[in-house]
Amino acid sequence: MIKDIVKDDPILGQPCEPATAEDAAVVQDLLDTMADSEEAACLAANQIGVAKAVFVYRDKKQHTHAMFNPVLKRGLRPQRVKEGCLSHEEETKSRRYDQIVVEFDELKDGALVHRRREFAGWTAQMIQHMIDHCNGRLV
Ligand SMILES: [Zn+2]
Incomplete structure (x- = not known):
């Protein structure tokens, strides 16, 4: 279901609860809402309340992915970048790693499976922005 995107709301400033396999419906809402927005390439659950x-995020090949309980384990080559956010009007400067290692859970056949993966460049930047959202941090 397409949801409204939350802007400047206290929920965005609070660390999120761990997600479970029961939250599959939230993932569907995120995918529907992201598909509805032309500018969104990623969306965190607290952005829909x-x-x-x-x-969820969309990679360069336009494939969509959902990441549960992401944790940034390692970052290389920090750099200053300008970032936009659907929940925030102005572009902001932040510090992002160009290459990261993330641990997260992935939903597979109704259960969460633990994963560890490396990302680089634009995808890495987007994932760091999303991890910040999960931790209740806005750009
Ligand atoms: Zn954002």
Whole structure:
């Protein structure tokens, strides 16, 4: 279901609760809402008003992914970048790693499976932005 995107709301400033396999419906809402917005390439659950640590993103091949309970384990080559956010009007400067290692859970056949993966460049930047959302941090 397409949801309204939350802007400047206290929920965005609170760390999210761990997400579970029961939150599959939230993922569907995130995918529907992201598909409805032309500018969105990623969306966190608290941006649609659900304080759970899960987000979706679209990669360069236009494939969509959902990440549950993401944790940044390692970052290389920090740099200053300008970033926009659907929940925030102005572009902001932040510090992002160009290459990261993330641990997260992935939903597979109705259960969460633990994963560890490396990301670089634009995808890495987007994932760091989403992890910040899950931790209740806005750019
Ligand atoms: Zn954002």
